[in-house]
Amino acid sequence: MSLIVQKFGGTSVADTSKILAAARRATELHQAGHQVVMVVSARGKKTDELVRLAAEMTDSPTPREMDMLLSTGEQESVALMAMAIHKLGGDAISLTGSQIGVVTDSSHTKARIISISTERMRTALNEGKIVIAAGFQGRDKDWNITTLGRGGSDTTATALAAVLDADMCEIYTDVEGVFTTDPRIVPEAHKVDSISYDEMLELASLGAGVMHSRSIEFAKKYQVPLKVRPSFSDGEGTLIAAQPLADAPVVTGVAFVRDEVRVSLTDIPDEPGIMGSIFTRMAERKICLDMIVQDVGTGGVARVSFTVPQSDLAETLTAASEAIEAIGSGKIQQGTNLSKVSIVGSGMRNHYGVASRMFSILAEADINVGMITTSEIKVTVLVDRNQCEEAVRVIHNGFELDRLTSYTFATNQKSSAGEVSEEASQRLTQLEQEIIDQLANMEDIVVSEVLFDQSQSRVTVRNLPDNPGICSRLFSVVAEGGVSVDMIVQNMGEEEQAHLSFTVPRTSLEKSLELVRPLLSEWGNAELSHEEEIAKLSVVGIGLRSHTGVGQSMFSALAESQINIQMINTSETRISAVVALEHGEQAYQGLLKKFELG
Incomplete structure (x- = not known):
């Protein structure tokens, strides 16, 4: 039964x-x-x-x-x-x-x-x-x-x-289930039959109002098959379950958060411990930050920016002021009248050039991109609020999501209500189960692993004009040159200029520099720099954004080892930081110890 x-x-x-x-x-x-x-x-x-x-x-x-x-x-x-x-x-x-x-x-x-x-x-x-x-x-x-x-x-x-x-x-x-985007904005949006936990986590955190991300965290943690169904019809709805097959669509949906604000801490010391100090203040007030980006510091100072819901702005500014006071230097800036727009899809893992395509679609619509963050299955940009709906429409149409075909999961559900195949109902891996068995509370954070990547290099372009089409131009050239890009971080600088960093395989560094260098003449005072040897460390788990202490723990661990952070990128399931390669192993061991995974 x-x-x-x-x-x-x-x-x-x-x-x-x-x-x-x-x-x-x-x-x-x-x-x-x-x-x-x-x-x-x-x-x-x-x-x-x-x-x-x-x-x-x-x-x-x-x-x-x-x-x-x-x-x-x-x-x-x-x-x-x-x-x-x-x-x-x-x-x-x-x-x-x-x-x-x-x-x-x-x-x-x-x-x-x-x-x-x-x-x-x-x-x-x-x-x-x-x-x-x-x-x-x-x-x-x-x-x-x-x-x-x-x-x-x-x-x-x-x-x-x-x-x-x-x-x-x-x-x-x-509603009938999970849609490719809000049908009130894009009438061509349609229901998807199935979606993965990770995709739904990202969509839920980005304003897709069908379910709250906290419930998806529970489902993913304990491998509960979910089905979103309509109350007033007999529709089958949308199944939310484990990872889909490799042929999953590159982009499954477009999500947005209309009322978003940006808070930036500028001119802060570019040294170990600073990020830990900032995020401690945010965690103490249980402020859930999103789109956390830190670009590469210059002249001994750095800049970190993050977004929060407009309703959290006052509390965030208070916490930021406390952080600046504790650090002893720095300024606070804020950007209002902003919206966050994202594409999400498990198929991004197996395709490159997705971000480039998104930037091109926005550029063709004359929509400027502010901050940028990326993850394995998500690309997020910050745009002016009055262009939010237009951005959603052109992205949805540009990726032809109105033609999105259904796909099946590696675990195929049976047709009768509530029944799933034996493979679909398999519980967690032994490692994940051991972690969950040790939790004191059901909603405690699950950090399942720390990833250590020593194979990448960093490319940075500073002082880019804050105009539509810049990111499209840069990443189109890089994609056409056959270079796969991993992390992308764009932060806003002074005087309407942007600073952009991205990571590439070390074997593609020279090719990347050859592709980007000729573009500098188009962008006035733009400056190109790079670092050949970097280490990327990622804390992977469930509910990292909604558990405000995870970033604090990660950055505190790096501070305790006197390791400086060059770049930061976040998503629902991982927080990534770039450090100098010479500090990579020490950072890795420190994070394993901090999260008791060693």
Whole structure:
């Protein structure tokens, strides 16, 4: 008998008719012989209503009392859902997060899960009941009610699926599944049948609102097959599972975050320990940074930039000021009215020239590119907010995502609900499982490995004009010359100039310099430099961006070894840093020790 977890969001249980529709889905699945756990959110706008009531009472409600208040929304929903199942002739029991045994830390309004007891759920399931669990909530060790923050019901669903070893976790929502981009902006966008955990992690963190990245982290960590399905139709939705076959599309989707701001720390000492000091201040305030870029320092000073949601700007500037004060020098700059646009696709691993193509598409639309970061499966750029939607449209069309064909995973699912092939349901590798078994808390970070690459060189072009088409021109020439580019980092300098660094195989360094050198005459004061021998170190894991202390730990380890960082690049699953080759082995051993992988 298979076990299926079904999660229904607020729009899926907004009124009694929708609650009955959700109840029918669960009852039919139960009658077909499956054990069923439902995770239910608060009805419709209930949470917003409760927030308004709190605001009418006081301008500064305590986080503990907000958790007490907001948790009532899910308690109402689970009770009504149980009544609906009873009306349909089924047997069900509603349980709050505390009754299930969801134990969290004491971070009210944004708690993380420590553990979940399965005994009560297992007993009810074995008695033939449908278990209806309140999403979004738990309790701390002192029995205070806590809530899990944004995306909390998705997190509850995937966490329950993990501890119950569920065969499938179905996320019911008001859309048909995961789309190549937002159909409201690009009408030609269409649903993808399947997508990998890593792709979905990147898309979720980049504003694709179908699921929150924290729930995808759970699913990837514990290898829970997820299916995003429509609440109001019989569509199959989108399967989120393990790595797809090698013939996966180069680009699977285009995602964007509209309200983004850039914070830059300039004229900071180019020496060991500086990045660690900065990121310690950010981690203390639990600020999740994205698009972290550090370009190569000159004249003894360096510059690091990162993006945050506009709503986090004030807190970020406070942390940045504390960092500058601790360092003893430096300035803070900010860029507003910006948006982040990204392409994501597992197929990028096996193709080069993808970034070049993206830059060319944007250049043809006269869209200027600010910061740039890349990872194995993502290229992200910062653009003016008023050009965000146009950037999404031209990229989607330029990569012909309207013609994207479906592809299968190396693990093919069976057709019946919730069933997957034996290969698809295989659990984690022995190494990953050993790491997870040692976790004190379910949501603790999993750093699975540290990669050490000694085979690359760095090319830097400084003082580039901040104009559309510059990146397109440079990387088109490099791609046409047959050079494969790995890391790309572009930071904004003074007086509307950009500084760009990228890494290439050491065997391609001379070819790269030959290709780039003739372009300098087109760009006024542009300067070309390089370093033949570098070491690239990458910390690889799950949820690195949302766990704010990972960057702090990585940079602190390098600081303790008195190793200076030349470049930084980040994504959802890895943080990479470039250091001098002579310090590479020492840095590698220090990171292995820091993350207890040695």
